Amino acid sequence: MTTATVTELAIDPAVRAYVDERLAELRARLPDDRVTLVVFSGDLDRNLAALVIATGAAAMGLEVSVFYTFWGLSALKKRPTLRGKGLKERLFTLMTPRRLNRMPVSQMNFGGMGRVMLQSMMRDKQVASVDELFDMARQLGVKLIACTMSMDVMGIAREELIEGVEVGGVATFLGDAARSRVSLFV
Amino acid sequence: MAEYRTVDARGLKCPMPIVKAKKEIDAIPVGEILKVVATDPGSVLDFQGWIKTSTSYELVNQEEGQDEQGRKTFVHLLRRKA
Numbered sequence: 001m002t003t004a005t006v007t008e009l010a011i012d013p014a015v016r017a018y019v020d021e022r023l024a025e026l027r028a029r030l031p032d033d034r035v036t037l038v039v040f041s042g043d044l045d046r047n048l049a050a051l052v053i054a055t056g057a058a059a060m061g062l063e064v065s066v067f068y069t070f071w072g073l074s075a076l077k078k079r080p081t082l083r084g085k086g087l088k089e090r091l092f093t094l095m096t097p098r099r100l101n102r103m104p105v106s107q108m109n110f111g112g113m114g115r116v117m118l119q120s121m122m123r124d125k126q127v128a129s130v131d132e133l134f135d136m137a138r139q140l141g142v143k144l145i146a147c148t149m150s151m152d153v154m155g156i157a158r159e160e161l162i163e164g165v166e167v168g169g170v171a172t173f174l175g176d177a178a179r180s181r182v183s184l185f186v
Numbered sequence: 187m188a189e190y191r192t193v194d195a196r197g198l199k200c201p202m203p204i205v206k207a208k209k210e211i212d213a214i215p216v217g218e219i220l221k222v223v224a225t226d227p228g229s230v231l232d233f234q235g236w237i238k239t240s241t242s243y244e245l246v247n248q249e250e251g252q253d254e255q256g257r258k259t260f261v262h263l264l265r266r267k268a
Contacts, residue, residue, distance in 0.1 A: 033239065052200060052201050055201050056200070056201035056204060056205070056232075058205075058208075059201060059204045059205040059207070059208035059209075059236070060204065060208070060235075060236050060239045060240060061208070061239060061240045061242065062239060125199060126198060126199055127199045128198075128199070128201075128202055133201075136205055140205070140208075
């Protein structure tokens, strides 16, 4: 049926209002063009995969949210500090990577040698580095959210993370994930 | 078919060819064509996948070629529809 015939039919305004309302309800339940990722891992290779998906999706015009939790939070660190922390929190600060490109690789890390080798191989093959991909993701408007519960457990303060990161909890993630076409846990 | 602008994505690996193309195509007028020259063989399916999620762009043509350094290239023509 064309639009012309629809308007020609004298539709009862009450029917019209009912149909419009039902349609709006249905639309609200449809997934958006959105991709939601959870980055739990603090491994360089896994973070690389997550960032490739995030930047690729953003380049395809999809809305992208990335939730960083637990070991993944290292990707968002800017200036880790020991000030005001308890003993265990200090240990965590010292034992976790101080930024994204210092993360170990998930296999064959050999005390950091593996990471250096992988990064050099990526350079040789002209694959964008994690830092480049991370910057690209931000330029493309990827939304970054840090999980407050894991920040709290690990003693990571908001000030230790880069600017522009939002903080949220499980409902923030689910609110986005429930309306996403793709959601992944890395 | 004349392109409005050409993006040199030679040597770039996934996901950079589509990331670069996206940035450039949004800067050209609606209706114009962006030419992307890539060397990544994965870019062929990548551009096909890209337009599946978007109503704003159209994949006009894809062809293989060779650049002056003898590298195999994949040339993609994309039109900005909106």
